[in-house]
Amino acid sequence: MSDATVSSMIKPRSGTPLPVHAAPRIPVFALGTSLGLFLAVTFTLCVGFDLLFPGQAMYESWLRLLPGFTWLSWPSFLLGLAESFAYGWYVALIFGPLYNFFAARGDRRGRA
Numbered sequence: 001m002s003d004a005t006v007s008s009m010i011k012p013r014s015g016t017p018l019p020v021h022a023a024p025r026i027p028v029f030a031l032g033t034s035l036g037l038f039l040a041v042t043f044t045l046c047v048g049f050d051l052l053f054p055g056q057a058m059y060e061s062w063l064r065l066l067p068g069f070t071w072l073s074w075p076s077f078l079l080g081l082a083e084s085f086a087y088g089w090y091v092a093l094i095f096g097p098l099y100n101f102f103a104a105r106g107d108r109r110g111r112a
Helices: 003-009 028-052 059-065 074-111
Strands: none
Touching: 028 059, 028 074
């Protein structure tokens, strides 16, 4: 083999390879728990606000947003609390995987 053939077969290396960073991912369990607790705490604070200031009450909104919720009894309060937590999980189960999918897809395009 001639020197020209050997040198054309060797791939040139240019510099030090950079570390490959994985796309940022959102852990769906952590997102669901945090959003669920956030909405449950917000619901509790709103119910407390409605009891303290009945003139500015928002309970009509809760009646529309939370199926089965009525103003105000302990079973209804616990139902609203559970539904608020479930809404947080609903958002996490839809948003988390979508974000992870598109973040990984965008990261692949950036490296190509």
